[in-house]
Amino acid sequence: MSTEKLLSRVMEAEPVGSRSKVTVVGVGMVGMASAVSVLLKDLCDELALVDVMEDKLRGEAMDLQHGALFLKTARIVADKVDILTYVAWKLSGFPRHRVIGSGTNLDSARFRHLMGEKFQLHPSSCHGWIIGEHGDSSVAVWSGVNVAGVSLQKLNPKMGAEDDGERWKDVHKKVVDG
Known part of the structure; x- marks a missing residue:
């Protein structure tokens, strides 16, 4: 048996893009416990962290990215805009003090x-x-x-x-x- 037979394609590969994404808003103790749980249970292809405290956000994201070697999650990203609250504010036309996020x-x-x-x-x-x-x-x-x-x-x-x-x-x- 030749080694070429071992490498032959049996079926088409799935597209590489993200199929599922989970966003954790807030990188405090509860948020990070949630993020780690999501990663350990392999619930998504992409994990996004959102928080307004940039230094803490950057540190937590880097810790998860460095530990990702042992996980299946392909991508871990972080940003400081609570996008849903921002979109709601923009779409509503209300002044920004009238749109309240659900972070509490x-x-x-x-x-x-x-x-x-x-x-x-x-x-x-x-x-x-x-x-x-x-x-x-x-x-x-x-x-x-x-x-x-x-x-x-x-x-x-x-x-x-x-x-x-x-x-x-x-x-x-x-x-x-x-």
């Missing part, structure tokens, strides 16, 4: 969890939203905080203020400090 979904979930702990209720009965950017600049929407539809701000008009006896500002701080 996890913060909102943490807030609801902490509300549940405070009231000894399941978090699904607690409702509240953290908007803006993750971190110190995030904003708790105190007017929307409710338990089973009952507005907490109506029961406590000082909710979230410095002189709030229930210290709701501390709950928001726990969310930020994560």
Whole structure:
């Protein structure tokens, strides 16, 4: 048997382009844990990391790229534009302060969890939203905080203020400090 038979093509090769892409927005601990999980489970051909903190983003992307030798993922890229929020802003025609990204979904979930702990209720009965950017600049929407539809701000008009006896500002701080 000649070696040429070993190298003969049995079927056409698949195109080289990316067939599936996963984007992780935020390269904090949760984002990087998600990125590594995606890579280890071989869920995509291309992994994109997005964050506004350029130095951290560059470092995390390089770590993953250097470790890619041991993975099947063909491409790992990084950029600092949350493209979906940017596109929504451009298409909507709204001023930029009226378009809010969904990067604080996890913060909102943490807030609801902490509300549940405070009231000894399941978090699904607690409702509240953290908007803006993750971190110190995030904003708790105190007017929307409710338990089973009952507005907490109506029961406590000082909710979230410095002189709030229930210290709701501390709950928001726990969310930020994560």
